Amino acid sequence: AQKVTQAQTEISVVEKEDVTLDCVYETRDTTYYLFWYKQPPSGELVFLIRRNSFDEQNEISGRYSWNFQKSTSSFNFTITASQVVDSAVYFCALSDGETSGSRLTFGEGTQLTVNP
Amino acid sequence: EAQVTQNPRYLITVTGKKLTVTCSQNMNHEYMSWYRQDPGLGLRQIYYSMNVEVTDKGDVPEGYKVSRKEKRNFPLILESPSPNQTSLYFCASRPELAGWYEQYFGPGTRLTVT
Numbered sequence: 001a002q003k004v005t006q007a008q009t010e011i012s013v014v015e016k017e018d019v020t021l022d023c024v025y026e027t028r029d030t031t032y033y034l035f036w037y038k039q040p041p042s043g044e045l046v047f048l049i050r051r052n053s054f055d056e057q058n059e060i061s062g063r064y065s066w067n068f069q070k071s072t073s074s075f076n077f078t079i080t081a082s083q084v085v086d087s088a089v090y091f092c093a094l095s096d097g098e099t100s101g102s103r104l105t106f107g108e109g110t111q112l113t114v115n116p
Numbered sequence: 117e118a119q120v121t122q123n124p125r126y127l128i129t130v131t132g133k134k135l136t137v138t139c140s141q142n143m144n145h146e147y148m149s150w151y152r153q154d155p156g157l158g159l160r161q162i163y164y165s166m167n168v169e170v171t172d173k174g175d176v177p178e179g180y181k182v183s184r185k186e187k188r189n190f191p192l193i194l195e196s197p198s199p200n201q202t203s204l205y206f207c208a209s210r211p212e213l214a215g216w217y218e219q220y221f222g223p224g225t226r227l228t229v230t
Contacts, residue, residue, distance in 0.1 A: 033216055045221040106158035
């Protein structure tokens with residue numbers, strides 16, 4: 001069975017601080033895919049990144065970066081120099097590989113509040 | 117514009133009154149699914165469909181029905197809603213059956229059952 005844990009329920013920072021959102025996953029599959037989604041106050045779900053289990057390279061996209069470590073089953077998300085517009089709920093999710101119908105298992109979500 | 121649409125966006129109903137939430141995608145996607153979002157629980161899959169007339173249960177299917185008569189539509193049916201089905205519901209689709217592809221989510225439907 002798959003499981004995704006986001007232990008940080010809520011994080012509050014002041015603008016321009018760096019913040020890291022933790023994500024720990026469990027799966028028995030050797031091939032799997034990890035995702036991060038953002039849910040701003042307006043409620044929609046916005047896809048941020050996908051990473052497959054064979055690619056442990058870290059990724060940077062502007063102020064966003066992701067650290068994937070298979071040894072600790074973690075896929076952490078860092079926002080550098082946070083801004084008020086980063087305030088949202090962030091979800092980490094896991095997909096169980098290449099089988100047809102493979103489902104997306106979500107973590108509980110982390111509410112990030114960036115204060116001016 | 118490529119999108120997943122859901123209707124209604126907001127719905128308040130009473131216990132036992134049958135309702136349907138519609139979902140439609142215009143991207144010719146094979147895979148569609150329904151999730152519910154509850155505080156502290158993230159999103160949990162209710163049902164999914166891999167093609168027309170092919171549907172299967174997700175993690176929390178009790179109290180829900182779905183159908184896939186056309187590729188673009190995947191309605192969620194609550195035959196006899198109860199207060200514990202008060203939640204935020206998302207429909208999603210993805211182009212292929214494999215888990216590599218990200219899912220495209222609709223805007224959500226906030227349902228309140230009194």
